[in-house]
Amino acid sequence: MTGVSTITADELVVAPVETGFWTRSRKVGLGLAAAGVLAAIAFGALATSQTARFTLSEDAQGAALAIDGTVGAILFGLIAAAAGAAMFTDRWFPWLLGVGIVAFVLSFLCWQISDAPAGQNFMPLVNIVRGTFLLAVPLIFGALAGVLCERSGVVNVAIEGQLLMGAFCGALVGTMAASAWVGLIAAALGGAFISLLLAIFTIRYLVDQVVMGIVLNLLALGLTGFLYERLMQTNQAKYNQPPHFGNWEIPLLKDIPVLGPALFRSNLFLYLALILVVVIHIALFRTRWGLRTRSVGEHPTAADTLGVRVLGLRYRNVLLAGVVAGIGGASYTLLLYSFTKNMIGGKGFIALAALIFGRWSPTGALLAALFFGFADQLGVYLGAINSIIPSQFLAMLPYLATILAVAGLVGRVRAPAADGKPYIKG
The missing domain is CATH 1.10.3470.10 (ABC transporter involved in vitamin B12 uptake, BtuC)
Known part of the structure; x- marks a missing residue:
């Protein structure tokens, strides 16, 4: 027969369609937004003004990405919250989730690195x-x-x-x-x-x-x-x-x-x-x-x-x-x-x-x-x-x-x- 195409078993699988306001993207987005706000408040309060350095070498020497610990903790927390809020559009779910997770981790690290003892306030990437x-x-x-x-x-x-x-x-x-x-x-x-x-x-x-x-x-x-x-x-x-x-x-x-x-x-x-x-x-x-x-x-x-x-x-x-x-x-x-x-x-x-x-x-x-x-x-x-x-x-x-x-x-x-x-x- 002409006009008939074959499809694989994987293509026959259709993901269930979510109905209602609270889709999976919005549920995860709400949780991510809440986590980001919490990170900005808690990690920002716990961090110090000591510079948090992310060095591009194996030690503290050489080029590094540096940011004030408190500023970094608050900034990255807000970025995570913004990524969570953006997920309410039901678009770009994997990318926004990835950005949100990375930002939350960076907020946490800004607190930890800035609070580290002198000489240890760096992360060798x-x-x-x-x-x-x-x-x-x-x-x-x-x-x-x-x-x-x-x-x-x-x-x-x-x-x-x-x-x-x-x-x-x-x-x-x-x-x-x-x-x-x-x-x-x-x-x-x-x-x-x-x-x-x-x-x-x-x-x-x-x-x-x-x-x-x-x-x-x-x-x-x-x-x-x-x-x-x-x-x-x-x-x-x-x-x-x-x-x-x-x-x-x-x-x-x-x-x-x-x-x-x-x-x-x-x-x-x-x-x-x-x-x-x-x-x-x-x-x-x-x-x-x-x-x-x-x-x-x-x-x-x-x-x-x-x-x-x-x-x-x-x-x-x-x-x-x-x-x-x-x-x-x-x-x-x-x-x-x-x-x-x-x-x-x-x-x-x-x-x-x-x-x-x-x-x-x-x-x-x-x-x-x-x-x-x-x-x-x-x-x-x-x-x-x-x-x-x-x-x-x-x-x-x-x-x-x-x-x-x-x-x-x-x-x-x-x-x-x-x-x-x-x-x-x-």
């Missing part, structure tokens, strides 16, 4: 950006693992276990082989092992996917904890002193202000994470494999009738997700640390939140991971300048950011239609 990317690396890998699974119709709550097993295998095998590269391969296989169990029990035996993910997290925690006590604690030199990857500098790009030293004088894991975001995004939305993956995640029965091997594709993608998450886990033990019990500390669940916040998209997951990484790095920075905010609260920052992002900022999002639903071939 290079270190902040570098720390943000470094802390976001395992979240990026974990979120990408979630994208691969959930776009295929399999809920991946086992990201925490995949990261942990990757970290353990990377440290153990890397130490025994005296090779970071061998450790990296072992980490990928360790993550794939957890994914294999997830695939077998959820795809073959139809076990509830969320329950199975939680069980696998506990399995990884118990298994790595047991082997850590039996092997690594008894002989640290033989089993838990992995070699580490160094930093790789990219000529020319490394000299870009702020971003250059932070992003292009970095490590293998960051480069690999950014490459994987691009590769998976292109593969997911521009290739036959991606079309089949999305069709399996949306309508597996229709995909099956068109000749797509639904179960086989799910198996392959879940295993691939385990490899990706395992490499992310290795970023802990083959970059900075040796292995310790439960060293992931819930970051797998934050990666799962980044997946949702990023709307099941590789690029969205990257931005969400950077958001959570910044929250984590901000806590580290505030602790370094002896902030009056309790250290326990600072440690909660990434988790609070997760709750606010998923509960308050995501709004109405739709997972792939077949996500979490087992497929029984007729």
Whole structure:
């Protein structure tokens, strides 16, 4: 037939239309406006007239963006309030929300930096950006693992276990082989092992996917904890002193202000994470494999009738997700640390939140991971300048950011239609 066009399953999804005065944009705008006014009043009152400096280098020297602490706290608070008020137009929601959040954070920082002890009233932007990317690396890998699974119709709550097993295998095998590269391969296989169990029990035996993910997290925690006590604690030199990857500098790009030293004088894991975001995004939305993956995640029965091997594709993608998450886990033990019990500390669940916040998209997951990484790095920075905010609260920052992002900022999002639903071939 002529004049008939085909559309994808994603295009069939129509976002619910909000009716009435209090749309989502206006609700969020009201909250942002109130937060901005509160910031202008409270942070402005608490800030001092000492200059708050945002240096473009790694220390207090060199060029800097400077502003009076009190003026900055009030000004940026009012900007956040204005962005919230502008959201009542129901236009430019993402941009206004981004401006409002950044302005609120800057208002808070003007207070904190101006109130810091003498000699510490500056924020080195290079270190902040570098720390943000470094802390976001395992979240990026974990979120990408979630994208691969959930776009295929399999809920991946086992990201925490995949990261942990990757970290353990990377440290153990890397130490025994005296090779970071061998450790990296072992980490990928360790993550794939957890994914294999997830695939077998959820795809073959139809076990509830969320329950199975939680069980696998506990399995990884118990298994790595047991082997850590039996092997690594008894002989640290033989089993838990992995070699580490160094930093790789990219000529020319490394000299870009702020971003250059932070992003292009970095490590293998960051480069690999950014490459994987691009590769998976292109593969997911521009290739036959991606079309089949999305069709399996949306309508597996229709995909099956068109000749797509639904179960086989799910198996392959879940295993691939385990490899990706395992490499992310290795970023802990083959970059900075040796292995310790439960060293992931819930970051797998934050990666799962980044997946949702990023709307099941590789690029969205990257931005969400950077958001959570910044929250984590901000806590580290505030602790370094002896902030009056309790250290326990600072440690909660990434988790609070997760709750606010998923509960308050995501709004109405739709997972792939077949996500979490087992497929029984007729």
